[in-house]
Amino acid sequence: MMRAGYIAVWLAGILIYFLIVARITLFDLVVAPIISMVAALIVGGEVVKKPGKALSPKRWLYGLAYTLYYLLVVEPACHLRVASMVLGLRDYMPDIVEVPFDYRTDYAVAATANSITNTPGTIVVDIDPEAKKYFVHWLEAYTRDPRIVREKIIMVFDKWIKKIFED
Amino acid sequence: MTGLVAAVSILIVLFALAYGLVVLGISGPPAPAKLRLLGEKYLYYMINPATKYFTAESPEGVSAILWDYRGLDTLYETMVLFGAIIGAILVYREYLHSEPGKTGKIYGLSLIVRAVSKIIIWLTIIIAVAFGFTGQITPGGGFVGGAAFAVVPVLLALVYTLGYARRLGLTHRRALLLRATFLLLLVLVIITPLIAGGYVFQNQAKPGSSFSFPGRFIDSTPLGGSIFLLNLFELFAVAGAFTVAFILLGVIASLKEGD
């Protein structure tokens, strides 16, 4: 199981090498596995723990779909919200709120935090991994009820992130 | 008094720069549109099948000059780098044998930074090593790759703390060993032609010595002969040297905090 993780990292590294050099010759075909091997031997066991998940094409497709959805739907909507606040069309009430989450993997936690931070209006300030809580600076903190806050801030990403990194 | 010295020296430098500007043509571009003769010769010879005794078999100009035409310069430059690292170690040699506290728990930065840094470190290693392997074809090479590789121990120490890096097996002893091994290999590549009856730092065949490192890969991708090997060994030697320096800085910092 452990060894399969290294192999997943190794294969992905070869792909990344060819994306960088943008050229396929016999020399590259020989050199790419060696370069990727160096990287995989150093960090392979840390980067991928469950190779079955990393190599699943379904998760990659979900990741691609989520990226498009995030960039084309979620982010423009948040931009419009914050822009209307800046123009004085909408009220705001900035505060730091606690947002509970229920992810098991590091990557899901990090991906959700980055998704929250990258949308305008919300920023993850800190995280408490033991209590499973984000501390989010939010522009519309009218309530502090964890259930509602969670609904408003991370439910947009939640089902995607779980399909990509968990389940 | 110091103010006077400062003013005079700054004025001298600025005057020299301004004089250079006048000589180069004030308020014009600093470089001529025509190539200088020396640069032109390097570009003409670096991968030219017609001039067998002058070619370096490397399509990348800087690598050809660094490790072939002006190879001895680069060797001494490398010596300065390792001399500086050795000097730094000598100033702090008492810390080389000290053990920083082995903490069971990983402190460092938050979970989010750690999860993202894993991937960043992985990508950095791939890019750095790729610089070393393809330095004779595309810009990059040993020094650039080595310096990029040295980012990895810094990230490890900053994000995961030094104790964790040590548990992964990243110790200054291993880094010193890496540096010494690849420096030795580098010197071996340099003196191999001498043993084979040629000249020191010889790459391709020269008059009086037919020895030459393999200039092409099987599919005629340029290898640059010794340039490929030297770039590769330089990469790991430089990475090892910087890792030693950064680990030592980290050890000093962690011991100071412990006081």
Place this chain on the structure above:
Amino acid sequence: MGVGEVFWLYVWLIIMANAGMALYGLIMRPNVLKKIACLTVLADTSFIVLALIGYRFKYPVSPYVMTSWAPDNATLTRFISESVDPLPPTLTITAVVINLSITILLVFLAIRLYEVYGTLDVKKIAMIKKELRGEQ
């Protein structure tokens, strides 16, 4: 003066101002760490000058990397007519490495200095040394 000349005068003035400020910091700032930072700024300024000297202000211009791996004479002539000078980048990479090693050595010496005197201010260090000499 044309637009190009004004632009180049601007570029050169910025470079000279950069060098002047770095030298000022190197000489006048008492903190050793600031001196080291100014030294690297001075070195970086010289790298920019080197890069400018190596460039070719013409069109078309290409990097010093040959794309054809078995060039004939026509390819070589075209390459030489387009490519930038490879020698200044080479000197820059040498200078970068030397600068880096000097910086590492200086940083370690600065840490030692702080250990011995408890400060990085050269004026305070001079005073401490004077006091020590007076006690003897």
